[in-house]
Amino acid sequence: MKIEAKNKLNMTKKNTALHLDTLAVREAVPKSQYGENSESLYLTSSFTQPDCETAARRFAGEEEGYIYSRFTNPTVDSMERRLAALEGTEGAIATSSGMSAILLLVMGLLKAGDHVVCSRSVFGSTIKLLASEFGKFGVETTFVSQTDVLEWKAAIKPSTKLLFAESPTNPLTEVCDIQALADIAHNANCLLAVDNCFCTPALQRPASMGADIIVHSGTKYLDGQGRVIAGALCCSKQLIKDKFIPVMRSAGMSLSAFNAWVVLKGMETLGIRMEAQSARALAMATWLETLPGVARVYYPGLKSHPQHELAMRQQNQTGTGLGGAVVSFDVKASSPIEARARAFHLIDSTQLMSVTANLGDVKTIITHPASTSHGRLTEDQRQNAGIQQSLIRVAVGLEHLGDLQADLLRGFDTLT
Numbered sequence: 001m002k003i004e005a006k007n008k009l010n011m012t013k014k015n016t017a018l019h020l021d022t023l024a025v026r027e028a029v030p031k032s033q034y035g036e037n038s039e040s041l042y043l044t045s046s047f048t049q050p051d052c053e054t055a056a057r058r059f060a061g062e063e064e065g066y067i068y069s070r071f072t073n074p075t076v077d078s079m080e081r082r083l084a085a086l087e088g089t090e091g092a093i094a095t096s097s098g099m100s101a102i103l104l105l106v107m108g109l110l111k112a113g114d115h116v117v118c119s120r121s122v123f124g125s126t127i128k129l130l131a132s133e134f135g136k137f138g139v140e141t142t143f144v145s146q147t148d149v150l151e152w153k154a155a156i157k158p159s160t161k162l163l164f165a166e167s168p169t170n171p172l173t174e175v176c177d178i179q180a181l182a183d184i185a186h187n188a189n190c191l192l193a194v195d196n197c198f199c200t201p202a203l204q205r206p207a208s209m210g211a212d213i214i215v216h217s218g219t220k221y222l223d224g225q226g227r228v229i230a231g232a233l234c235c236s237k238q239l240i241k242d243k244f245i246p247v248m249r250s251a252g253m254s255l256s257a258f259n260a261w262v263v264l265k266g267m268e269t270l271g272i273r274m275e276a277q278s279a280r281a282l283a284m285a286t287w288l289e290t291l292p293g294v295a296r297v298y299y300p301g302l303k304s305h306p307q308h309e310l311a312m313r314q315q316n317q318t319g320t321g322l323g324g325a326v327v328s329f330d331v332k333a334s335s336p337i338e339a340r341a342r343a344f345h346l347i348d349s350t351q352l353m354s355v356t357a358n359l360g361d362v363k364t365i366i367t368h369p370a371s372t373s374h375g376r377l378t379e380d381q382r383q384n385a386g387i388q389q390s391l392i393r394v395a396v397g398l399e400h401l402g403d404l405q406a407d408l409l410r411g412f413d414t415l416t
């Protein structure tokens with residue numbers, strides 16, 4: 001058997017001279033001796049040790065080497081390296097879901113008595129995890145406005161250790177000023193974590209604006225095809241080594257090698273998917289604004305969006321600001337009851353779009369947030385959050401725009 005010794009295209013260390021598009025395809029651990037062109041899937045629970053002395057050094061962290069897949073696996077390593085290269089951070093640590101990334105974040109950085117400042121508009125499960133679960137362990141969270149930086153500043157106390165933001169938010173696509181929040185955090189000796197799920201590093205790199213930790217749900221655009229649940233934190237090697245690896249080793253919210261491999265391969269097409277899906281989303285948002293049955297459209301790429309300028313500045317990795325692929329809109333109605341009926345009719349009339357609780361897929365997804373993702377809120381809480389019965393969210397995929405428009409028109413044409 002001929003053994004492939006060359007390893008020229010898989011990078012073993014960071015190469016900052018390469019473009020993001022290249023890193024998305026090439027960054028990984030070195031190839032095996034067989035020279036596989038597609039990255040290997042190392043589906044193994046543990047790794048054999050050459051001898052006891054080596055094993056002892058590896059377990060003590062004195063020598064690099066794979067031990068046990070709860071905390072070290074080459075396929076997971078490849079996924080972490082590729083994501084870190086894209087985010088422009090020193091490292092990344094992969095987790096079993098986006099939520100377990102946030103669990104790892106809080107367990108790694110905080111203790112009872114510590115305080116968090118978090119946007120009121122972040123992902124619903126993030127609010128639950130911080131307020132209900134970590135509240136039980138004495139970590140306190142103050143929720144503030146997504147867009148008013150003065151509220152963030154005013155919420156900081158001596159015990160504040162972490163600021164947590166997400167931009168744009170789900171489903172109203174509100175955008176926060178990441179640089180301003182980083183300045184507030186650092187002046188108060190705190191860390192800023194940013195959930196970059198909606199934009200991905202193909203559009204927005206929070207580390208370049210001062211964020212210390214970037215949170216990902218790999219389930220969404222990183223996989224991009226709705227196949228696996230995955231997550232990650234991207235940050236400095238120091239934080240990973242001192243704060244996150246010890247928790248991962250003990251608590252085991254690890255990403256499986258198989259799921260890491262799916263996300264790793266998904267990232268190869270991240271850039272072109274984000275550009276193509278953002279282009280379709282902008283076209284759809286622009287078109288929706290012209291429909292008489294639509295009261296309001298929420299999309300950062302539209303001039304009518306309250307933080308349009310900021311979004312175009314922050315979401316500018318391609319050199320032309322991109323709005324991302326999530327568009328929300330309110331249907332016109334004269335009462336909440338009529339609004340709910342109209343929204344349901346529109347969604348139920350689609351034949352192409354998927355009615356499902358996900359986003360970030362190449363298959364377009366349509367949802368009614370008030371009765372699904374935000375269904376557990378009271379009507380008052382929903383009104384405060386701006387989630388009306390009239391709201392519909394479309395996570396635009398890669399189908400032809402004309403077919404998607406025709407699919408939405410089915411419901412508009414038959415509205416009574």
Ligand SMILES: *Cc1c(COP(=O)(O)O)cnc(C)c1O
Binds near residue numbers: 097098099197218
């Ligand atoms: C989906 C999502 C999460 C949670 O990720 P999972 O992989 O589903 O655990 C966190 N933040 C945002 C913004 C999300 O959309």
